[in-house]
Structures are given as C-alpha cells and as structure tokens.
Amino acid sequence: xxxxxxxxxxxxxxxxxxxxxxxxxxxxxxxxxxxxxxxxxxxxxxxxxxxxxxxxxxxxxxxxxxxxxxxxxxxxxxxxxxxxxxxxxxxxxxxxxxxxxxxxxxxxxxxxxxxxxxxxxxxxxxxxxxxxxxxxxxxxxxxxxxxxxxxxxxxxxxxxxxxxxxxxxxxxxxxxxxxxxxxxxxxxxxxxxxxxxxxxxxxxxxxxxxxxxxxxxxxxxxxxxxxxxxxxxxxxxxxxxxxxxxxxxxxxxxxxxxxxxxxxxxxxxxxxxxxxxxxxxxxxxxxxxxxxxxxxxxxxxxxxxxxxxxxxxxxxxxxxxxxxxxxxxxxxxxxxxxxxxxxxxxxxxxxxxxxxxxxxxxxxxxxxxxxxxxxxxxxxxxxxxxxxxxxxxxxxxxxxxxxxxxxxxxxxxxxxxxxxxxxxxxxxxxxxxxxxxxxxxxx
Numbered sequence: 218x219x220x221x222x223x224x225x226x227x228x229x230x231x232x233x234x235x236x237x238x239x240x241x242x243x244x245x246x247x248x249x250x251x252x253x254x255x256x257x258x259x260x261x262x263x264x265x266x267x268x269x270x271x272x273x274x275x276x277x278x279x280x281x282x283x284x285x286x287x288x289x290x291x292x293x294x295x296x297x298x299x300x301x302x303x304x305x306x307x308x309x310x311x312x313x314x315x316x317x318x319x320x321x322x323x324x325x326x327x328x329x330x331x332x333x334x335x336x337x338x339x340x341x342x343x344x345x346x347x348x349x350x351x352x353x354x355x356x357x358x359x360x361x362x363x364x365x366x367x368x369x370x371x372x373x374x375x376x377x378x379x380x381x382x383x384x385x386x387x388x389x390x391x392x393x394x395x396x397x398x399x400x401x402x403x404x405x406x407x408x409x410x411x412x413x414x415x416x417x418x419x420x421x422x423x424x425x426x427x428x429x430x431x432x433x434x435x436x437x438x439x440x441x442x443x444x445x446x447x448x449x450x451x452x453x454x455x456x457x458x459x460x461x462x463x464x465x466x467x468x469x470x471x472x473x474x475x476x477x478x479x480x481x482x483x484x485x486x487x488x489x490x491x492x493x494x495x496x497x498x499x500x501x502x503x504x505x506x507x508x509x510x511x512x513x514x515x516x517x518x519x520x521x522x523x524x525x526x527x528x529x530x531x532x533x534x535x536x537x538x539x540x541x542x543x544x545x546x547x548x549x550x551x552x553x554x555x556x557x558x559x560x561x562x563x564x565x566x567x568x569x570x571x572x573x574x575x576x577x578x579x580x581x582x583x584x585x586x587x588x589x590x591x592x593x594x595x596x597x598x599x600x601x602x603x604x605x606x607x608x609x610x611x612x613x614x615x616x617x618x619x620x621x622x623x624x625x626x627x628x629x630x631x632x633x634x635x636x637x638x639x640x641x642x643x644x645x646x647x648x649x650x651x652x653x654x655x656x657x658x659x660x
Contacts, residue, residue: 219372219422222329223305223307223328224460225303226301226327226654227300228654230297234260236395237393237397237652239260240263240264241650241651242264242265244647257271262293264650268365270285283356286357290363299654307328307407308407309326310406311323311325311386312401313401323472323473324386324470326382326464326465327367330465338425341632342636343637344636344639344641354437358657364461365654368464370427370465371466372421375423375424376423378417378420378467379469385406386404392406397649429627430644435461457655457659461655464648474645475621476599478598478599479616479618481613482615483593484614492581494537494544500556501547501548504546506545513609525620530548533572533573533577534618536608562633564629565630568637599643604616622641
C-alpha cells in the first residue's frame, strides 16, 4: 500500500525572497549549462546552487558542488532565507501553462511518500537509470540531507482525489501565487487540516504510484535510506530517510500532458539520406508533404495533422536535410510481427519509439548500440518546430518526429515490470524545484 503523509516542509521565506520566480528552477536534469549560468546570475539564493552547483578546476573531495550546496543550504537556513513550516502540511499546487497554443491547468500534491523497493509493486518505474547519475545524486544527499526536488509520480485516482483537491483549491486563497519566467502561473496551498490529511492518506493507500519523472531521484532515495540505516544511530521506522518527497498527479487530471521526444540524427552521408525513404517503402505507407517556399510552417502543421490522424497506426514524421519534402510514414499492417522477435513483449512492440529504433535506426540505417549512446549522433528535443529548424538550418541530417506516448502505455509497461527506451516520455511541464524542501534528518 502507498503511504502518503504530510510533513513540515522547508520553504523560501517571503520576507526575504520577494519573487519566487527569481529562485525556483526546473529539475537539474533539464538545466543546460547556459541556463545554469543564467540562474546563478538571476539571484544569489537560486535553487540551482543546491541542485546543480557549478564545478571548478580546483574542486576536490573537500570542496566541490556538493559541499558548496551543503554550505549554501545551512547558511540560508541560519539566515532565515529558508524557513521550516510550523505545522505539518500537504502542499497542493496548481500550474497554469500553455501547450500547442492551448491553455491547460494541472494539479499536483507535494507529500512525503514511504519508500518501497520496486519489487514490492507499490511504486513502479518505466525507465532505466544510470549508475553515474545516481552516484552524483547520492553524494549531494549525503552532504545536504534533503530532497530539493520532488519525484513526479502518477496515481490512478479511483477515489476521486483530484476532484477533492480541485474543490479545496477553489475554496481557499493560495499561500503562494506567482508567474515564472516561462509565463507559467504557480499557486500553492498548505493543507493543514488533519481530517483532510487522513482522507487523502486513506484514499491513496489502495493504489500504486507510477514514476513519471525522477527515476534517478527515487532510486537515489532508496540508496540514501540504506546508507542512513548503516550510519545514523537514530535511524528507526519513523526516520525521514524512509520517505521521499513526491509531486503526485492524478492520471485523470485534464492538465496531464506528455510531449514526444523527437530524435535528431547526425553523421548521415548523402547516400544514406537518399536511401532512407526508399528503404521505408517496404514497411510504411508514405505521405509526402511538399515545402512551399521558405516558410515551413504550413508543411509542419500538415505533417502534425497527418501524424495525429494516423497515430494509432504508428506514424513517424521525417525531415531530411537538403530535401524540399517532409514525410509522414504510417506502418503497414503486420509489420510489427516481422521486425520484432516474439520474445519482445507486446507492450514494448507497440511503442512508437521502439518501432523507430528497431525499424528505421537499426534495420534501415544500420545504427549500432554505440550510435545510440553517442550524443553527437543522436540528440533529442521535445519541440517539433526546433527539430524541423535543426534540419532546415543544416545542424543535423534528419529529424524523426513522434507522437506522444500515451498515459495508458506508461501504466501498462510499469505494471508489466518493463522499461521503456530512454527519452520515451516528457511530462510537461516539469515539477519545479524550490517550492518545498523535504528534510531528511531529524530537526
């Protein structure tokens, strides 16, 4: 059973920080070096100094991004820049955002969630993790003893939790309300009513939680729990290291959005570019879309429409350098059975990203495992326009455009104990870092 409980969070002190927009950030793994520098310059108390500190040439075991993060954290606590709540709370958030020029609203509940190994089938992953990243995150936690960023997780919501939370939000003024630098509005309510705590805890217990974003953070929390159990003499069942901070979103939330992650391929010669569409004719019905003049907007919109129409048929969009045609490719019937071995589970075979990798990258273009791990050959973007622009400007050789993975696919793969290829989902927008901090030591 899932354990979802309130906690006394640590928040920025509004008397010290006039605008949260100056200090909150996305999660560490989507912050580019350029964005990192911009966050550093924006405010001396930016969350980036805690979650993704800068590295310097003279860094050593006693002076590095993790030790500096701990120094910042303790200093901000001591100077009342960060302040711990006096009462336990569940932190209800609402994010107003725009995607594909359409407004959307998503609710999330920031709570303390009991850690459970994946084998227990209480918290379920859908992506693989990398040891190097988990080592880095664990070192940060060992020095700071805090969750600075929540794990983004989904719950099936068979008990109407999202509706109850939306009703609560409509009944009270938010404690926090600001517009960030991406023109997204963030509101947050402290739920301190014990009866609401009990209702939510009971409603969450029967369900499983599905990690949407933050697999490394969750597995690192498990590693930290094991480390704390070995090294902390006060460790017990109620120790905060037995929990992790999560941002919980209903699978039925109308504002839940998954963006596709498009692939950008470089290192193709002219022969390979010319052979790509010819090689695909055996497997796909091909819809060519001619570029008209220098404006690619009309062709992009038509390509997106064709991909939506044929989404259930496994459609892939392709743009090729030095070509005046975009292509929508729709898989022919029974092709899946010919490109995948019977041992590959059906839930994976029906993922567009799996079909793209196996059919186009491996079978037609002959890419190797080393190519998949080479960022100079394959890069990624969640923006269709950016992907197309990359091709038109000659910064890559081809863009492979995907429809978004569906939420029911994420759920089924997690339930089956499977994992998707990397960059299969992009839950948008990310749950921001800096609204609430979860302390991992007794305070």
